[in-house]
Amino acid sequence: MEQKQEEARILKGDICYSTDKHTLKTYADSYLILEGGLVKGVFHEIPEQYRGAWMEDCTGHLIIPGLTDLHVHAPQYAFRGLKMDLELLDWLDTNTFPEESKYKDLDYARKAYNIFTDDLKRSGTTRASVFATIHIPATELLMQLLSDAGISAYVGKVNMDRNSPDYLCEESAMKSAMDTAEWLSKTQDAYPHVKPILTPRFIPSCTDELMSMLSRIQKEFHVPVQSHLSENLSEIDWVKELMPESKFYGDAYNRFDLFGGDVPTIMAHCVHSSPEEIKLMKEKGVFIAHCPQSNENLTSGAAPVRLYLDEDMNIGLGTDVAGGANLSIFRAMTDAIQVSKLRFRLLGNQLKPITMEEAFFMGTKGGGSFFGKVGSFEEGYEGDLLVLDESKIPHPQELNLKDRLERFLYLSGDEGVVHKYISGRKLF
Numbered sequence: 001m002e003q004k005q006e007e008a009r010i011l012k013g014d015i016c017y018s019t020d021k022h023t024l025k026t027y028a029d030s031y032l033i034l035e036g037g038l039v040k041g042v043f044h045e046i047p048e049q050y051r052g053a054w055m056e057d058c059t060g061h062l063i064i065p066g067l068t069d070l071h072v073h074a075p076q077y078a079f080r081g082l083k084m085d086l087e088l089l090d091w092l093d094t095n096t097f098p099e100e101s102k103y104k105d106l107d108y109a110r111k112a113y114n115i116f117t118d119d120l121k122r123s124g125t126t127r128a129s130v131f132a133t134i135h136i137p138a139t140e141l142l143m144q145l146l147s148d149a150g151i152s153a154y155v156g157k158v159n160m161d162r163n164s165p166d167y168l169c170e171e172s173a174m175k176s177a178m179d180t181a182e183w184l185s186k187t188q189d190a191y192p193h194v195k196p197i198l199t200p201r202f203i204p205s206c207t208d209e210l211m212s213m214l215s216r217i218q219k220e221f222h223v224p225v226q227s228h229l230s231e232n233l234s235e236i237d238w239v240k241e242l243m244p245e246s247k248f249y250g251d252a253y254n255r256f257d258l259f260g261g262d263v264p265t266i267m268a269h270c271v272h273s274s275p276e277e278i279k280l281m282k283e284k285g286v287f288i289a290h291c292p293q294s295n296e297n298l299t300s301g302a303a304p305v306r307l308y309l310d311e312d313m314n315i316g317l318g319t320d321v322a323g324g325a326n327l328s329i330f331r332a333m334t335d336a337i338q339v340s341k342l343r344f345r346l347l348g349n350q351l352k353p354i355t356m357e358e359a360f361f362m363g364t365k366g367g368g369s370f371f372g373k374v375g376s377f378e379e380g381y382e383g384d385l386l387v388l389d390e391s392k393i394p395h396p397q398e399l400n401l402k403d404r405l406e407r408f409l410y411l412s413g414d415e416g417v418v419h420k421y422i423s424g425r426k427l428f
Contacts, residue, residue, distance in 0.1 A: 066126025156199025316367020
């Protein structure tokens, strides 16, 4: 018999979670208590008032917060691992745009999105911010499938009315904006676990007229925003040509009030952000989605993550499938560490590599905070968690919990997730 979400439940195991970017809390053989879908705390002994509550005994297993993917393209999942020797703009023309055009066919979209949602459900990801395509029926299908799978997500119908192939370009700014407003009206409260997010693909694909309309739509519907920022040097030069009045790439969004502040905003990549752009991102509270594997694959570069962390900016991790070839945020954590090491060694600019604790923080509480109190086991946080099985990576030596967690990030990843909860709901 399934337990009701509002009832208290206890999970016993070896518990690890972040309270900040430097602090990894570890509790061996302890108790995580959830009630009403929220964390009540982590305890060495069960408090009196919870004795007799339903308990799942995961003794010997690591229990960690669920992972957040701040940037993933669902329609690109079908071609992950292909043409990875191209740079961003060529890759978009060769791979991305032809594939995304197929989603006007709802049968194709259903086949592809079922594969994506099934794999995402089995992964360590509990929260995600997802790009769809320009096609409303397929986008609504994706939202329904994610909600049915139990994943908590934002999903965006993409806007693009210029510099796109004829087969994947909306006919006008007005049509794009009207379709977007209609889609928001239908979906804002339609799904239990999935909400819409405004998604101008990036400045090169959206006219000023469309951006102005999207700004008005945002103010009407009060939805968050996601897009791309300073990913590639050629892209940055292109933005300068298209909007010469903008001081820098981020200013092009800011001129339309779509860059943080009162508008919760995710900007993916931020590989080549200027000091002025970084200053504005910090002032506006923009969330950075660091996508290290994609930045490697598409020859974009290595983002200055150490700087973003040291400046206490909002930062999480993204897989950026299919720029990244893997859905695993565990993999994104280890890639983030490795890329920061390469940046440090090759550039020698005093930005020291990031630590395991910082990478784990970005994949849990750092990115999760875009969704609210998500990504930690501090009291009052939502009950997103994973139970991990290390049996396929045995070791002869005694390891502490931090060492076991680090080995899991590098050696096991999503295959080792045996149980998954979101807001106290058990998915498996």
